[in-house]
Amino acid sequence: MVIVMKAKATRQTINKITKRLEDMSITVHETIGSNYSILGLIGDTTMLSKEQLESYDDVEKVIRVQHPFKLANRLFHPEDTVVKVGDTTVGGDTVTVMAGPCSVETEEQVIQIAMDVKEAGATILRGGAFKPRSSPYSFQGLGEEGLKLLKKAKEATGLPIVSEAICLDTIELVAEYADIIQIGARNMQNFALLKKAGLTKKPILLKRGLSATIEEWLMAAEYIMAGGNKDVILCERGIRTYETYTRNTLDLSAVPVIKEISHLPIIVDPSHATGKWKMVSPLSKGALAVGADGLMIEVHNDPINALCDGGQSLKPSKFKKLMEELGIYMN
Amino acid sequence: MVIVMKAKATRQTINKITKRLEDMSITVHETIGSNYSILGLIGDTTMLSKEQLESYDDVEKVIRVQHPFKLANRLFHPEDTVVKVGDTTVGGDTVTVMAGPCSVETEEQVIQIAMDVKEAGATILRGGAFKPRSSPYSFQGLGEEGLKLLKKAKEATGLPIVSEAICLDTIELVAEYADIIQIGARNMQNFALLKKAGLTKKPILLKRGLSATIEEWLMAAEYIMAGGNKDVILCERGIRTYETYTRNTLDLSAVPVIKEISHLPIIVDPSHATGKWKMVSPLSKGALAVGADGLMIEVHNDPINALCDGGQSLKPSKFKKLMEELGIYMN
Amino acid sequence: MVIVMKAKATRQTINKITKRLEDMSITVHETIGSNYSILGLIGDTTMLSKEQLESYDDVEKVIRVQHPFKLANRLFHPEDTVVKVGDTTVGGDTVTVMAGPCSVETEEQVIQIAMDVKEAGATILRGGAFKPRSSPYSFQGLGEEGLKLLKKAKEATGLPIVSEAICLDTIELVAEYADIIQIGARNMQNFALLKKAGLTKKPILLKRGLSATIEEWLMAAEYIMAGGNKDVILCERGIRTYETYTRNTLDLSAVPVIKEISHLPIIVDPSHATGKWKMVSPLSKGALAVGADGLMIEVHNDPINALCDGGQSLKPSKFKKLMEELGIYMN
Amino acid sequence: MVIVMKAKATRQTINKITKRLEDMSITVHETIGSNYSILGLIGDTTMLSKEQLESYDDVEKVIRVQHPFKLANRLFHPEDTVVKVGDTTVGGDTVTVMAGPCSVETEEQVIQIAMDVKEAGATILRGGAFKPRSSPYSFQGLGEEGLKLLKKAKEATGLPIVSEAICLDTIELVAEYADIIQIGARNMQNFALLKKAGLTKKPILLKRGLSATIEEWLMAAEYIMAGGNKDVILCERGIRTYETYTRNTLDLSAVPVIKEISHLPIIVDPSHATGKWKMVSPLSKGALAVGADGLMIEVHNDPINALCDGGQSLKPSKFKKLMEELGIYMN
Structure with a gap:
């Protein structure tokens, strides 16, 4: 899963999101750009809610990389x-x-x-x-x-x-x-x-x-x-x-x-x-x-x-x- | 409801369909053209199945004129x-x-x-x-x-x-x-x-x-x-x-x-x-x-x-x- | 732009893609996962072709993060x-x-x-x-x-x-x-x-x-x-x-x-x-x-x-x- | 082509539409119902505009029976x-x-x-x-x-x-x-x-x-x-x-x-x-x-x-x- 943060996203928000994800055993890699920053998530993201993460004001959008189905995969x-x-x-x-x-x-x-x-x-x-x-x-x-x-x-x-x-x-x-x-x-x-x-x-x-x-x-x-x-x-x-x-x-x-x-x-x-x-x-x-x-x-x-x-x-x-x-x- | 008959439709089929509809208290008006003929149906067509009528070989298509809902109409x-x-x-x-x-x-x-x-x-x-x-x-x-x-x-x-x-x-x-x-x-x-x-x-x-x-x-x-x-x-x-x-x-x-x-x-x-x-x-x-x-x-x-x-x-x-x-x- | 690499992607291919992008003044950040790896691209990706990058066998998919229009943005x-x-x-x-x-x-x-x-x-x-x-x-x-x-x-x-x-x-x-x-x-x-x-x-x-x-x-x-x-x-x-x-x-x-x-x-x-x-x-x-x-x-x-x-x-x-x-x- | 007239359509409007169509060498057959009436059109309707006929207040809708293309038909x-x-x-x-x-x-x-x-x-x-x-x-x-x-x-x-x-x-x-x-x-x-x-x-x-x-x-x-x-x-x-x-x-x-x-x-x-x-x-x-x-x-x-x-x-x-x-x- 990839989280695209707005340029105006504060360090505080990024840390808050990162903390929350790490609590769910997900590793977060940051890529900082000038117009957007990207958080790359590694781990089992099946249970994560795209919509919930998108409700942060500083999040531009969330992109699912892995299919959300497992048994049928x-x-x-x-x-x-x-x-x-x-x-x-x-x-x-x-x-x-x-x-x-x-x-x-x-x-x-x-x-x-x-x-x-x-x-x-x-x-x-x-x-x-x-x-x-x-x-x-x-x-x-x-x-x-x-x-x-x-x-x-x-x-x-x-x-x-x-x-x-x-x-x-x-x-x-x-x-x-x-x-x-x-x-x-x-x-x-x-x-x-x-x-x-x-x-x-x-x-x-x-x-x-x-x-x-x-x-x-x-x-x-x-x-x-x-x-x-x-x-x-x-x-x-x-x-x-x-x-x-x-x-x-x-x-x-x-x-x-x-x-x-x-x-x-x-x-x-x-x-x-x-x-x-x-x-x-x-x-x-x-x-x-x-x-x-x-x-x-x-x-x-x-x-x-x-x-x-x-x-x-x-x-x-x-x-x-x-x-x-x-x-x-x-x- | 309107039934469009193919040009090749026989008198026999048209009569058969007409008979079937009249048995359901529906009046049928014919309009005969060179490439298609049209049967105009008058009466309560709510219960008629468009698909069933379209299963006749000689029927080109069936067009519903009235909405199929009554109580919500x-x-x-x-x-x-x-x-x-x-x-x-x-x-x-x-x-x-x-x-x-x-x-x-x-x-x-x-x-x-x-x-x-x-x-x-x-x-x-x-x-x-x-x-x-x-x-x-x-x-x-x-x-x-x-x-x-x-x-x-x-x-x-x-x-x-x-x-x-x-x-x-x-x-x-x-x-x-x-x-x-x-x-x-x-x-x-x-x-x-x-x-x-x-x-x-x-x-x-x-x-x-x-x-x-x-x-x-x-x-x-x-x-x-x-x-x-x-x-x-x-x-x-x-x-x-x-x-x-x-x-x-x-x-x-x-x-x-x-x-x-x-x-x-x-x-x-x-x-x-x-x-x-x-x-x-x-x-x-x-x-x-x-x-x-x-x-x-x-x-x-x-x-x-x-x-x-x-x-x-x-x-x-x-x-x-x-x-x-x-x-x-x-x- | 984010490039999702398949798990089986070789180091060689990742390096090749990275080199190609760096030649276009784009910085590439890697996030390595078990099922997929993610390359986060920083720089002007407007000119990059999503389709072309997807033609690599080892690329799972390419996701555009930034809108591809600039003057209208x-x-x-x-x-x-x-x-x-x-x-x-x-x-x-x-x-x-x-x-x-x-x-x-x-x-x-x-x-x-x-x-x-x-x-x-x-x-x-x-x-x-x-x-x-x-x-x-x-x-x-x-x-x-x-x-x-x-x-x-x-x-x-x-x-x-x-x-x-x-x-x-x-x-x-x-x-x-x-x-x-x-x-x-x-x-x-x-x-x-x-x-x-x-x-x-x-x-x-x-x-x-x-x-x-x-x-x-x-x-x-x-x-x-x-x-x-x-x-x-x-x-x-x-x-x-x-x-x-x-x-x-x-x-x-x-x-x-x-x-x-x-x-x-x-x-x-x-x-x-x-x-x-x-x-x-x-x-x-x-x-x-x-x-x-x-x-x-x-x-x-x-x-x-x-x-x-x-x-x-x-x-x-x-x-x-x-x-x-x-x-x-x-x- | 079939024109569905509203129940409230006046004789005058029906006559006006019929006259207009007959001037274009199209024959019109009427089927009068209680909630709607149907006009069946016979002749070359390729040139008729569905939208124009639908602009009459008394017309419920117009249904094309024949395909509007001829040379490709x-x-x-x-x-x-x-x-x-x-x-x-x-x-x-x-x-x-x-x-x-x-x-x-x-x-x-x-x-x-x-x-x-x-x-x-x-x-x-x-x-x-x-x-x-x-x-x-x-x-x-x-x-x-x-x-x-x-x-x-x-x-x-x-x-x-x-x-x-x-x-x-x-x-x-x-x-x-x-x-x-x-x-x-x-x-x-x-x-x-x-x-x-x-x-x-x-x-x-x-x-x-x-x-x-x-x-x-x-x-x-x-x-x-x-x-x-x-x-x-x-x-x-x-x-x-x-x-x-x-x-x-x-x-x-x-x-x-x-x-x-x-x-x-x-x-x-x-x-x-x-x-x-x-x-x-x-x-x-x-x-x-x-x-x-x-x-x-x-x-x-x-x-x-x-x-x-x-x-x-x-x-x-x-x-x-x-x-x-x-x-x-x-x-």
Whole structure:
């Protein structure tokens, strides 16, 4: 961490700050200039508050040098994390494809889609039982009934399940049925939920918030890991920008960045990012080409009558074609 | 709502869509062009899913004409909502100033600040007991102990209390102690929390999400109102943009927009928006000048030692000076 | 400037970088840590390229401490710049209102509006002769004919003129007729135009680019000043964000930031920022309340038939009313 | 185009608007609702101004249904445009790789790099002679001397040249030496330059502006094409978002969008988008996987001493390795 002091900073203030930091076992090196002076801090600055130091009148600004996350940091954990999910794994050399309907609707629907996506090559079934919807008047998911249907689909196909938990009251319920608990973009900084996710024994799929920086995203992962759950899978799903042609802007550059600074696996969800099924195919290819560990894709047998997000769902036949085309990107 | 059909759209599809909409008591008017055709929909389209209609191959795009919120919509509720809080009110002709520390730390601290801000003219005391922090290693608030201290400050000064609820498990606790329950920016789309807030009997201060559109923000208010709680106070606190000089970009234009399309009161929080105490004074004036119903300002007697967000807190003396300068904007 | 070296950085590389910097009369102080080392640079780092230093493999990142602009920097020029325009001034204690039509259309139109805005209290007449339009099929302005009409309006009212120059070929022409040359948002980083503006003898009104950071904006001002023209007036006109309810998001927090780090005057254009005449009045008040040195407002006697941007123009009667209401913000 | 009228809109106003539109050969269909009425417009609405129509008091909003560009619109030109450049082509079935130094520095440098990139498989040489730099104190390029060196490199290798024109005064000079004229991101809405580019006989490489929507970008292409020059190559180079880890956010979803709505070829520049050479390789693969017609990559034999943008340049050996890895994406 670097503290930039104003030129007018008094010796007294510098000493006061230095003393305070030394009390926290941090070493301070001074570089005195004519317009600014620089204090270089050596030691564990993870716990230091940038804002608090900036509240000194004589401090111009404080610059963080080290990432504020530790458990998620590749610097302290150089090998890739590989997450075990049932008989399969996410991360490492595996390319994982999670596919299924946005929301679970009927037994027939979810079992049919599960069989279709399995046949096409998907290794994990996705499906929403609890749905976060921007309107209180929209379909909010089947709840536990949906989880039961997912379980039947799992029994029918052997595919492990990923399903979203949207609140403290139901995360344990989801943990009971699902093999991976998804935390959605809008809950990425629902810290109470993250803490509870850290206490569960199931892997967590952590979607990036709509306007989360990569650092904030990894800090959210840190919350879960600090609670004791090391099995976090990141999922890039588009960020909010000024461009309105696609629903969000898929940030594929986040994939190599995550690979550089963290050891956690990262998959990509092109369905939610774009909101348009036509764009799922090219962006799936792009995601694997930049190095993602997998994909999360919405598949629905009857998009027009889907209770949620039909516009971004692939029909099983199109998904099958996509999986064939993805072959060359999977090695 | 307007549905734009592709030129190649068949009569059959148009009839199918029309039939489906008529079954929902919506009237459809066709305008046939050479490159596109337009279906104009008349009736209550609040419940229609834009995405679902866009999943038809022959649909080019769907454009919402009416706002998707009803209870928060000025069109159906032309008079300003005035929220009663203890003996005071928020909205209407009143200009409200909520002030206090970011987080409650000690009895002495919170009572002293409460007395200071009251003397300077604030009418509501703010203070955090449960703190949403981006790092799991940061101070997370005193919890119920903090609420108890706020209550003592209320007893000492008579000021009503606003404090944040960050999860389902503690919102009832906050409702017990506080006069207004705050829902923070990061929880603006925590729909489970919004639903529960709709069932409480206390007014809700709903902060705008970091990247929430004005429409999404009002839809979040709609969630609360749909649950039966009509006392929602909106709070603009800065949005995330590419500009990094200030922590966020305070969107003061949101104030006249809200005034035009909604009847709910709106206040402004310049402390969190900028993260810099020096900017609180000019932006407070700006907020009242554009027509905000009030302000939320962080005040701390010892910013340098504050456990949270010291950098954006005013000292009581500076707050007092600001309140004097705000006089001309308060009429 | 601070250079963060990776832990694996060799003594050799550090020495090489240090040598290179010392050759440029920069002093280097080392702070050696376990995960990173920090080089603190003292001296004039304005000319150093952050990117070039970052191309060393052993460099983690380079952080600029000092602003890269000098002539526009309040640090080296503490007093406010006051720009003389005809008999009036911009900046300092004056509040300037520039008003007039988006584009000059006819002699009758521009003279009538000029008389109206003068009567209402405007001190400078704005009007476009060369119009930057996003479509090649839109009206592109009257060109020199428009400048001649502006001159007639100046003769009729005594108001100095501000008009936009959109290219190298016509900036001298604009300089001949106008008292202030405007450089538009889309040309804020048209460096060839900025250089030429630096050679003219007329004050320059420099609009902020749609996605320009405050630092980039001041660097654009630096281009003009480095050419010898110190009379730069900044104009905040809204930035591009994800919010689409208003055309752009007016960044009023830029006003106190500019006041802190630069000595140049800054005015605000609420008409272009919002694109809606209804929002011009509240945001004009907000702009003066946060400390702007003035406003730029579009006024048109017949907005519905305006050849450009009618939707954001005030009618003269509404402008008059606004000017009366602005009285209390002008002292 | 759809005009949404307020409920209170009078018959008189609707008739007035309808009359005005019919005078422009546009047919108007009315759909009357209780809260809003809708006017559906049929005919060529390209020339209509959305803003002007929105200036009527009784108009709620105006929604554009058709894209405002015509010449760049795939609707009216279904086949892919293939641009001829010397003996090679851009677009169609070809995958083009343009490579070379950010700026031309010396004869030795540019010839050596040209030979290296040719050997590795690049088909076009890039190199800047006129450089747009955010600081007036940075190296601004060698000017015509740089163009002469590029010509020598072309003579030595046979590679056609792409180089940037930054102003009206030098675009003809660039046209004389280069085979493709580049218009940079910061000049994307320098309409005077676009018009002049429309009059040259050389293909134009049009970079996307830092905060340009896809529609604005295609409107910039429309400016060039409307001037008579149909040979426009689009180049995605990252957009400005809140994320600061990479310099800009590469918007790879723009590639399939452009492919859907336009017939122009599109290439991708990962070097400028990220500003980090380490990310060039994965994003190059991603760009080809999503369907781009090619890449533009910075290669420098001595990045550390490059006069510009060294941090994002690949060394020739790394570029060669990348080209080998790109093989599977090129078919």
